[in-house]
Amino acid sequence: MPIDPTLPYNDDNIFAKILRGEIPCKKVYEDDSALAFHDINPQAPTHILVIPKGRYVSWDDFSARGSDREIAGFVRAVGLIAREAGYVESGYRLLANVGQDGHQEVPHLHVHIFAGRPLGPMLAR
Incomplete structure (x- = not known):
């Protein structure tokens, strides 16, 4: 069910649980600002x-x-993940x-x- 982005943060959401280590993920990248992992229901050959x-x-x-610092770190992490995976030359989509x-x-x-x-x-x- 889609959510309202103006609601308070819910600590029981699945990504909060992944960040706390309560649910495993297939990690691609992690630093102080961001965590990247493979989607469990991929919509493309690569879906991170x-x-x-x-x-x-x-x-x-x-x-x-x-x-x-958080915003710059997150945006840089997204770019770094795409570059290191080799997606830049052939192209990719962010959503x-x-x-x-x-x-x-x-x-x-x-x-x-x-x-x-x-x-x-x-x-x-």
Whole structure:
């Protein structure tokens, strides 16, 4: 069920549990700002989720409350993951769903990295 990005952060969401080590993940990358791991239901040959380590519901929440250090670290981590995996030359897609109309399902900011094949148009017409 899509969530409201203006709601308070919910510490019981699946990504919070992954960050606390309560649920395992297939880790791709981790630093002080971000954790990246393979999606358990991939929508492309490569489907990686990147989450900030702070308690942020959505991109809007993160951009409003995150420190400059957290924001820069998270954005740099997303780019580093794509470069190190070799996605830059062939191309990749970044997606961050926000709120009900954006079909955000987990109330913790996350960016999807899709790669590994031509991805087609961004939205169905």
